[in-house]
Amino acid sequence: xxxxxxxxxxxxxxxxxxxxxxxxxxxxxxxxxxxxxxxxxxxxxxxxxxxxxxxxxxxxxxxxxxxxxxxxxxxxxxxxxxxxxxxxxxxxxxxxxxxxxxxxxxxxxxxxxxxxxxxxxxxxxxxxxxxxxxxxxxxxxxxxxxxxxxxxxxxxxxxxxxxxxxxxxxxxxxxx
Numbered sequence: 357x358x359x360x361x362x363x364x365x366x367x368x369x370x371x372x373x374x375x376x377x378x379x380x381x382x383x384x385x386x387x388x389x390x391x392x393x394x395x396x397x398x399x400x401x402x403x404x405x406x407x408x409x410x411x412x413x414x415x416x417x418x419x420x421x422x423x424x425x426x427x428x429x430x431x432x433x434x435x436x437x438x439x440x441x442x443x444x445x446x447x448x449x450x451x452x453x454x455x456x457x458x459x460x461x462x463x464x465x466x467x468x469x470x471x472x473x474x475x476x477x478x479x480x481x482x483x484x485x486x487x488x489x490x491x492x493x494x495x496x497x498x499x500x501x502x503x504x505x506x507x508x509x510x511x512x513x514x515x516x517x518x519x520x521x522x523x524x525x526x527x528x529x530x531x532x
Contacts, residue, residue, distance in 0.1 A: 363398055363448035364465045366391065370402075372439040373427050379439055381426040381447070384488060385464060390454045391420055397430070402444035412448075462519060464493060467509075471523040472497050481505070483524065497526060505529075 367383040383389050391397075400412040415430040433439060454463065464486050472481040484498040486509070493509040507513040507529065516525035 362451045364451055364454075364463075365446060365448050366397075368402060368444065368446045369428075370444045372436050372443065373425070375436045376429070377434040377436060377439055378427050378429045379433075379443070381420075381428050383426055384486070385493070386422070386426060386488070389422070390449060391417060391428075393417055393419060395420075395449055395453055398448045398450075399442070399445045400448070402446055406443060406445050407441040408445050462517065464509075466519060467495065467517075467524065469522070470517075470519075472526045473523050475525060475527060477525075480526065 365384065366389070367381055369379045369381050371380040372378065373380045381391075383391070395417045396414055397417060398412045398414050399408050401408040401410060415432065418429040418431045418433075420426065420428045433442070467483045467486060470483045471479055472483060474480050479500065481497045481499040483495055484504065485496040487494055487496070489508075494506050495509045495514070497505045497507065499505055505526075507526070513527055513529065514524055515527060518524070
């Protein structure tokens with residue numbers, strides 16, 4: 357798993373859970389996670405307070421529980437002191453660990469870098485980032501002119517997606 361481009365950011369951790377060496381994870385897409393027991397994660401430090409090597413370190417998921425909180429334990433981490441030394445960190449999994457997407461689904465990570473075009477097919481920006489606001493996924497569009505735009509990833513704003521040609525149509529919110 358040395359191909360850096362093959363790793364996809366899944367989320368981050370800033371809090372321990374309990375005293376037995378568990379982490380409270382925040383997932384970018386908690387509804388459709390590819391994380392499961394034995395998943396191989398790559399952890400990278402979020403800042404200099406983390407004891408994790410700046411080049412990252414790999415751990416296998418020992419156990420993961422989804423609910424109001426996402427609680428994860430990693431193989432080789434068995435006490436809260438170690439957890440507190442490791443946080444904060446960001447975690448990634450390799451693309452080959454993803455579940456198969458159906459024909460009408462797309463991985464959010466595949467949207468990054470897509471060219472954003474208007475309805476006249478004129479290039480107006482690129483998809484720079486995305487996040488979950490608790491109700492829906494929001495795409496961050498770096499506009500060619502002006503400030504970044506953040507819009508919900510819904511058909512009203514993004515009626516056409518063409519992964520093969522690496523572009524997405526965005527309707528200007530002022531046009532409604």
